[in-house]
Amino acid sequence: xxxxxHMVTQAPTAGHAQADHAGDEPVTLVILGAxxxxxxxxxxxxxxxxxxNEPDRTVHLVGAAMDPMEPADWTARVEEALREGGCLAAPxxxxxxxxxxxxxxxxxxxxxxxxxxxxxQGVVVLYFALPPAVTAQICVLLASMDIPSTYRFGLEKPxxxxxxxxxxxxxxxYRFADESQIFRIDHFLGKGSVLNLLGFRFxxxxxxxxxxxxxxxxxxxxxxxxxxxxxxxxxxxxxxxxADMIQSHLLLVCALLAMEDPARxxxxxxxxxxxxxxxxxxxxxxxxxRSSRRARYTAGTIDGTDIPDYAKEPGVDSERRTExxxxxxxxxxxxxxxxxxxxxxxxKAIGRGCRRIVVTFRPVNHVPAGFYPxxxxxxxxxxxxxxxxxxxxxxxxxxxxxxxLETTTMSADLGPSTLRPYGEILAHIMDGNPLLSxxxxxxxxxxxxxxxxxxxxxxxEVPLETYPAGSQGPARWESTGDPEEALPD
Numbered sequence: 001x002x003x004x005x006h007m008v009t010q011a012p013t014a015g016h017a018q019a020d021h022a023g024d025e026p027v028t029l030v031i032l033g034a035x036x037x038x039x040x041x042x043x044x045x046x047x048x049x050x051x052x053n054e055p056d057r058t059v060h061l062v063g064a065a066m067d068p069m070e071p072a073d074w075t076a077r078v079e080e081a082l083r084e085g086g087c088l089a090a091p092x093x094x095x096x097x098x099x100x101x102x103x104x105x106x107x108x109x110x111x112x113x114x115x116x117x118x119x120x121q122g123v124v125v126l127y128f129a130l131p132p133a134v135t136a137q138i139c140v141l142l143a144s145m146d147i148p149s150t151y152r153f154g155l156e157k158p159x160x161x162x163x164x165x166x167x168x169x170x171x172x173x174y175r176f177a178d179e180s181q182i183f184r185i186d187h188f189l190g191k192g193s194v195l196n197l198l199g200f201r202f203x204x205x206x207x208x209x210x211x212x213x214x215x216x217x218x219x220x221x222x223x224x225x226x227x228x229x230x231x232x233x234x235x236x237x238x239x240x241x242x243a244d245m246i247q248s249h250l251l252l253v254c255a256l257l258a259m260e261d262p263a264r265x266x267x268x269x270x271x272x273x274x275x276x277x278x279x280x281x282x283x284x285x286x287x288x289x290r291s292s293r294r295a296r297y298t299a300g301t302i303d304g305t306d307i308p309d310y311a312k313e314p315g316v317d318s319e320r321r322t323e324x325x326x327x328x329x330x331x332x333x334x335x336x337x338x339x340x341x342x343x344x345x346x347x348k349a350i351g352r353g354c355r356r357i358v359v360t361f362r363p364v365n366h367v368p369a370g371f372y373p374x375x376x377x378x379x380x381x382x383x384x385x386x387x388x389x390x391x392x393x394x395x396x397x398x399x400x401x402x403x404x405l406e407t408t409t410m411s412a413d414l415g416p417s418t419l420r421p422y423g424e425i426l427a428h429i430m431d432g433n434p435l436l437s438x439x440x441x442x443x444x445x446x447x448x449x450x451x452x453x454x455x456x457x458x459x460x461e462v463p464l465e466t467y468p469a470g471s472q473g474p475a476r477w478e479s480t481g482d483p484e485e486a487l488p489d
Contacts, residue, residue: 025123026058026060026123027058027122027430028119028124028125030062030119031064032106032126032129032138034063035065036129044082044085045081045082045422046085046423047087047426048082048084048085048087051088051092053419062100062102064101064103064104064106065101065103067103071101074100079092085420102115106134106138109144121150124151124152125426125429126153127426127429128153135156136165139172152429153173153177155184155185157186159184159438162447162451163444163447163448166444166447179434180432182434182440183425183437185437186437187422188253189438190421190422190425190436192417193388193414194253194256194385197253197257197357198256202261211336212336214362217340218340219254219358219359220357220358221343221356221358222344223250224345224346224350224353225347226351227349228302228310229310229316231314233315234315237315237322240322240323240326241324242453242457243450246328246344246346247446247449247450249346250344251344251449252442254330254342255274258277258337258342259273259276260336266435271442275439275442278442281330281449283328283330283449283452283453284330288461288462289456289461291328292327293326294326294463294464295323295464295474296324297309297324300470307349310322310324323464325347325348325350325467326345326346326347327343328343328344328450329342329343330342351470355385355386356383358382359380359381359383361381370403371403372404373404377407379394381393388413388414389412389414390414392411393408394407394409395407395408
């Protein structure tokens with residue numbers, strides 16, 4: 001049997017470090033690629049949540065892209081997206097009234113230089129809402145220009161396509177900006193559920209002493225979603241699940257989960273401790289063939305909607321053999337975590353979406369004879385990223401028979417953060433606080449970790465399996481490493 005005890009608690013907003021000074025300094029936010037989906041779906045609504053919380057913040061919004069757009073259409077799009085993010089009517093109208101859109105060939109160095117010269121003085125944030133290859137080309141152009149020290153640069157992931165290209169891009173960036181001006185974006189670091197790991201880990205006596213290999217048997221981090229390709233073939237078919245999710249997002253979540261305790265939460269110590277644990281991370285057993293799996297969805301049905309075979313989706317090159325489901329197990333070579341496998345998994349077109357961290361504790365050393373069934377179920381801690389919830393399973397005496405053991409779950413809904421992830425990220429960039437950006441060495445280290453897997457997959461050592469859209473993955477995967485089965489719903 002399973003008993004459940006449930007409570008609800010309101011999670012505070014993730015909170016950026018300089019919130020007390022928000023709005024003191026006007027900022028020009030320039031979105032390069034402003035006509036694209038990222039801007040409309042995530043950036044502008046994220047800005048809307050920020051302005052809802054901080055209506056006095058002064059932001060001059062400028063959009064630039066190669067696509068033509070009438071000023072009235074851009075103004076309407078801005079106001080609509082800000083309101084969708086929760087921004088009140090008055091500040092949304094104010095931003096929309098003062099905004100401007102420029103049709104611009106961003107790869108024309110003369111046109112780009114003239115555009116930047118027209119932005120004036122003060123703090124300018126250049127946000128690259130563009131494909132990574134285009135961002136890299138623009139950075140090469142910027143390296144030949146005289147860029148003011150008041151500029152800040154927001155770059156979307158993936159940062160490079162491998163360890164070598166990431167290092168090369170870093171060198172280009174450092175030709176016109178220092179690290180304090182560069183904000184490599186991983187929006188997972190703006191998620192309240194992810195940032196809650198810090199308070200959960202370091203502010204609770206009952207967890208911190210057992211957060212080690214002596215007490216934890218394994219950790220599973222999964223981010224499976226029911227969404228299929230959804231028209232993103234141009235980007236996704238070149239990246240795949242490994243680069244899109246594991247190399248960036250899930251490795252950073254893993255590092256947050258495993259990092260040592262900081263003396264204080266500031267950008268230097270926080271990111272130093274992240275790189276420290278990432279440098280200790282390797283593919284489990286240094287055997288990518290046995291410690292990684294990949295698969296691609298075929299035709300199926302999700303919530304009554306027919307999903308086509310990935311290989312037949314518009315814009316997909318079937319010969320590229322891009323995976324839509326990836327799983328990698330890593331280990332951490334330090335005293336705290338030696339011998340504990342961390343399995344990271346992410347997939348698309350999965351029937352039962354799972355966005356969850358599962359910490360499985362080791363069994364107790366001895367259970368008195370007379371209890372049944374033996375052995376009891378292991379204690380598990382679940383941290384759900386969507387919806388935001390924490391659940392702990394423990395063994396208790398059974399109802400009606402005190403010598404039987406059953407699982408009792410204690411759960412708390414944390415409640416959503418008041419800022420969307422991109423609102424949190426934009427606040428940090430505009431305030432010049434790099435706490436939640438990915439430092440250059442961290443970006444390179446994440447690629448270093450997955451390089452053996454990429455090489456094994458490229459050489460064909462790990463087969464590309466298939467699964468029907470709407471399933472939980474290949475049939476033989478379902479019995480192992482599925483965090484959704486860790487606890488009954």
